[in-house]
Structure formats: structure tokens, C-alpha cells
Amino acid sequence: MSEPGPGSSGPAASVDSPTGAVGGEVGRGAGGVGTDQRLRVPTAGAEEGPHFDAHHPPAPELIADCVHCGFCLPTCPTYVLWGEEMDSPRGRIHLMDQANHGEPLSPSMVQHFDACLGCLACVTACPSGVQYDKLINATRPQVERNHERSASDRALRKAIFSLFPYPRRLRAMRGPLRVHQRSGLSALLRKSGVLQRVSPHLAAMESLAPDISTAVRVPERVPARGLRRGTVGMLLGCVQREFFPGVNAATARVLAMEGFDVVAPQDQGCCGALSAHTGREPEAQKFARRLIDTFERTGVERVVVNSAGCGSAMKEYAELLADDPAYASRAAAFADRVRDVSEFLAEVGPAAPRHPLEVSIAYHDACHLSHGQGVRSQPRELLRGIPGLEVREVRDGTLCCGSAGVWNLLNPEPARELGNRKAANVLATQADLLVTANPGCLMQIASAIGRAGESMALAHTVEVLDASIRGLPPGALGVTPRRSPQP
Ligand code: SF4
Numbered sequence: 001m002s003e004p005g006p007g008s009s010g011p012a013a014s015v016d017s018p019t020g021a022v023g024g025e026v027g028r029g030a031g032g033v034g035t036d037q038r039l040r041v042p043t044a045g046a047e048e049g050p051h052f053d054a055h056h057p058p059a060p061e062l063i064a065d066c067v068h069c070g071f072c073l074p075t076c077p078t079y080v081l082w083g084e085e086m087d088s089p090r091g092r093i094h095l096m097d098q099a100n101h102g103e104p105l106s107p108s109m110v111q112h113f114d115a116c117l118g119c120l121a122c123v124t125a126c127p128s129g130v131q132y133d134k135l136i137n138a139t140r141p142q143v144e145r146n147h148e149r150s151a152s153d154r155a156l157r158k159a160i161f162s163l164f165p166y167p168r169r170l171r172a173m174r175g176p177l178r179v180h181q182r183s184g185l186s187a188l189l190r191k192s193g194v195l196q197r198v199s200p201h202l203a204a205m206e207s208l209a210p211d212i213s214t215a216v217r218v219p220e221r222v223p224a225r226g227l228r229r230g231t232v233g234m235l236l237g238c239v240q241r242e243f244f245p246g247v248n249a250a251t252a253r254v255l256a257m258e259g260f261d262v263v264a265p266q267d268q269g270c271c272g273a274l275s276a277h278t279g280r281e282p283e284a285q286k287f288a289r290r291l292i293d294t295f296e297r298t299g300v301e302r303v304v305v306n307s308a309g310c311g312s313a314m315k316e317y318a319e320l321l322a323d324d325p326a327y328a329s330r331a332a333a334f335a336d337r338v339r340d341v342s343e344f345l346a347e348v349g350p351a352a353p354r355h356p357l358e359v360s361i362a363y364h365d366a367c368h369l370s371h372g373q374g375v376r377s378q379p380r381e382l383l384r385g386i387p388g389l390e391v392r393e394v395r396d397g398t399l400c401c402g403s404a405g406v407w408n409l410l411n412p413e414p415a416r417e418l419g420n421r422k423a424a425n426v427l428a429t430q431a432d433l434l435v436t437a438n439p440g441c442l443m444q445i446a447s448a449i450g451r452a453g454e455s456m457a458l459a460h461t462v463e464v465l466d467a468s469i470r471g472l473p474p475g476a477l478g479v480t481p482r483r484s485p486q487p
């Protein structure tokens, strides 16, 4: 535990032992006020203020599933950082229950909700099957609709959401960013710490930007090689497309070498993941509708995704558009067609021969792949299928690296701390290469490894597969001569 959490002055609920129950009001759901009566009914003596509205508040029956056992606590990054009950899954569920009972949406309550990374480690850890993902997904839009954010917070969020979901705007940033990085100004700013003092948010943004590489565009159609096994659609993403074009190129190549025609509509937009995971529901719905339209036109049976956060959000389109009569059933059908690239490749099985790749890798589970989509074994199986490749596990692997969509931009200090922990555990594997499946994780961990004064090659799972299938040497992945073996 290092510092008090952003919500340490939160509502006065008791903080018991890590596995003890929260204050006395938890658990009243089963025998308490009926669902309909709960909304907008202030408890006796409750202060006036904004409240949850009646549009899909967190479902009381899902809240009641929590038996307050505390098994989720050690897996929750904010609880690990601050040891605050209200910054644990159990504490946040308690706050949701309070808000459903008419407690005002106070700034401190909002802080505890905002501080949640949405990493969903608690969903994996919970023995009672509490669907915290659905609970936090219902809570965030309530906050966005009913809580008045400060002017600076609004400005920061506006800047983030005017840029990241728009590939063309990101593309326009590539040139200036490359000049900034090559001129030495970036290194100077990081070393001097000036930007950190002026704006930790801007400093986080600057330090996370990956080295701008040559732009490689995936064409609209990439034909299958060898025996043709089918046609798949491919999501290009926003950050992935503009800042990690090599990952998209490798994805298209691997799918084609495995026998699939790849259709990558050039007019596809953002999937809405960042918006959905931040409670910006109407914006997320707008992006989702557009993406469904785009891929429906292609007629593909599968939409393959190489970014964990995007895939996770796309698999939730049925819930996101459940109230839209024109899209509800289409959204459910679309969500069924979505596959993470490792999930898809494991499903269809290998066709292209793998060449040896003498390299040790530390595999980092991206939260939205492992906890969000339950995809853990498939990337490991694919990687272990490469002759000569050794997969090493990262200590505390279930703990988030602190990236979490735009969480690291909104919460730069705790994100740095989580990034530092993850980098230390990754470096401790002494592997040649860090492999993961999310652009946010790659940026977050690369930045933390750099802060530690170390360097390590990083790659997406499909880039490793691509190198193996094409018979490339480890150097093609940026790997320098082997480190000593893990003790
Ligand atoms: S969310 Fe699950 S693991 Fe956490 S306290 Fe509730 S029942 Fe226990």
C-alpha cells in the first residue's frame, strides 16, 4: 500500500478486515425494498443531490448475488494499491446498492466508481459468480448522466474522446509525433519531468505514445494462401491501425496463410470500446450501430479482432443495443460472430507449418481478453505450438497493468504504480520478449519498462505467429541475443 486512494474520503461505510463484510446495509436486497420502489427514493435523512435515474440502474438481483466473502479483494488493483474497502469490488457493489436505495451520487461515491479500472479480475475471482461487469457497465452511464464533472475533468475527457476513437485524427498526429520523438524533445521532456509537473495527464499521454513506425495499410481484401478455408472480416481498430500497423499487417497475413480470405472494410470506424467502458453510452451505441452496418454489408461469418478491449466491447453489443428495436437482434447476431484472433485460430486449428523460433516469451494476459472474454489458454496453446519457443508466466499475472482503456490517462499516478509493478514482474521472467494482445497493455508496459531504465522487445501474439510461419529469425521481433535462463 502506498498512498491513500482517490476516494479515501469516501462514504462512511465501515472498513472491516479484507475478507469481512461491509457495513450493515449490504445484503438487505433480498428482503428489502422492491426493485421499482428503490429508484429515486432517498433514504431517511439522505442529502439532496443527483441520484441514479430509472434507466437501467445496476440490477438489484445482481447486487444481491454478492455474499461479501472478499475473495475478490486481492485481485482488485485499486484495493491492492490503497487497501480501501470502497475501492474494492465488494465496496463498489455496496455503493451501487446504496445509490439504488436513493443515496445521492456524491463526488466521493463517483470517485470510487471512476477509480475502478474495469479490469474484471473480480469477475474471474468471484466464487459466487457475481456479474460485476454488468453492474459496473450499468453504473458508469448513470454517473455520466447524473453527475456534474469539474470543468477540468470535462475538458480532459472531451480531448480524449475527440481524438482516440477517430483513426483519421490519430493519423494526423503521426507526423508531428514522429518529429517530436526524433527531435529528442520527447526524451528531454521525460528526463526533465517538466511536463509531469505541468500536467500529469499530458505527461502520461506523451510517455505512452509508441515509437511511430512506417505506416502499413491492410487492403480491403487479402486473398487466402494455399487451401482456402473460408472468409473472415477483420477489425482494424483505431489505435491499433494508426500506432501499431505492424500488428494489423501480421494479423491479415496470418489469417491468409491459415487459408482465409480477409475482408477489412476501409470505411470501418471505431467499435466504441473506449466510450462504452467509460459510460458514454449514446456515443458507444452510435459507433456500434455503424460497425454493425459496415460488417453486415460484407456478409462475413466471423469478425476477427486483435485488440482485447475492442473484442470485449463488441461481444457486449447485444446488451448495449438491447433497447434499440432496429438493432437489438442484429447486435446479438453480430456479437456472436466476434472472435479474438487467438480464439479464432485455436478454433480452426493450424494449417500453415510453423518454423522454429528460439525465443523465450513472457506472456501478459490482457484483462479484457482473459477476464473479459475468458480467452487464456488459446494464445498460450498457439505460442507453445511454435517449435523452440518457451512461454514464461508473469508473477501476479491476473493483476491489471494499469492501462485499462483510457484509465491511465485519467488516473496517471496510480496507473504508473500499477505499470511499475507489472514491469518489474515482466522483467523478473528474464524472457527475451513480452507478448500480449492489446495495444493499451503494450504501451503501458513499454512505458514502465523504459522508466525502470530497462528495455525489452514487445510483440502481439499474432506477430510471433507471423514470424514463425514465415520462418523469420527472433531479430525480426526486435529480440537481441538470448538472456540467461529463468532461475
Ligand atoms: S464480488 Fe464475489 S468474491 Fe467479491 S465479495 Fe462479492 S461474492 Fe465475494
Ligand code: SF4
Residues within 6 Å of the ligand: 075, 076, 077, 078, 079, 087, 088, 089, 092, 115, 116, 117, 118, 119, 120, 121, 122, 123, 132
Ligand atoms: S473491475 Fe478491476 S478495478 Fe474494478 S472492482 Fe473489479 S477488480 Fe477492482
